[in-house]
Amino acid sequence: MARSLTATPIGIRSLQVERYVDQVVARDGVAPSYRMIRDALDFCDIAAVCRVVAILEKRGRLRRVGRGRVRRIRLVAKQQLTWPASRDISAP
Numbered sequence: 001m002a003r004s005l006t007a008t009p010i011g012i013r014s015l016q017v018e019r020y021v022d023q024v025v026a027r028d029g030v031a032p033s034y035r036m037i038r039d040a041l042d043f044c045d046i047a048a049v050c051r052v053v054a055i056l057e058k059r060g061r062l063r064r065v066g067r068g069r070v071r072r073i074r075l076v077a078k079q080q081l082t083w084p085a086s087r088d089i090s091a092p
Helices: 012-028 034-041 046-058
Strands: 062-064 073-075
Touching: 012 034, 012 046, 012 073, 034 046, 046 062
Parallel strands: none
Antiparallel strands: 062 073
């Protein structure tokens, strides 16, 4: 039986990106750019950010609206995710 993507656990980097996007939207009212995400979370390049955003979009946790638009990330729904206390998910 195939498992649903939304039922599988989300990775630490994906969770970091999701939380960062949520924080920036709450603070500034607009989503961060891929460069802002790269710099804030110490990704090696923008392509890595794109991969994580694509994973989050595939899992239905966020949407990218408008082709070629800057800051086009939109969170779909806030979900409370918990991790064991031993796993640190803060930005490096």
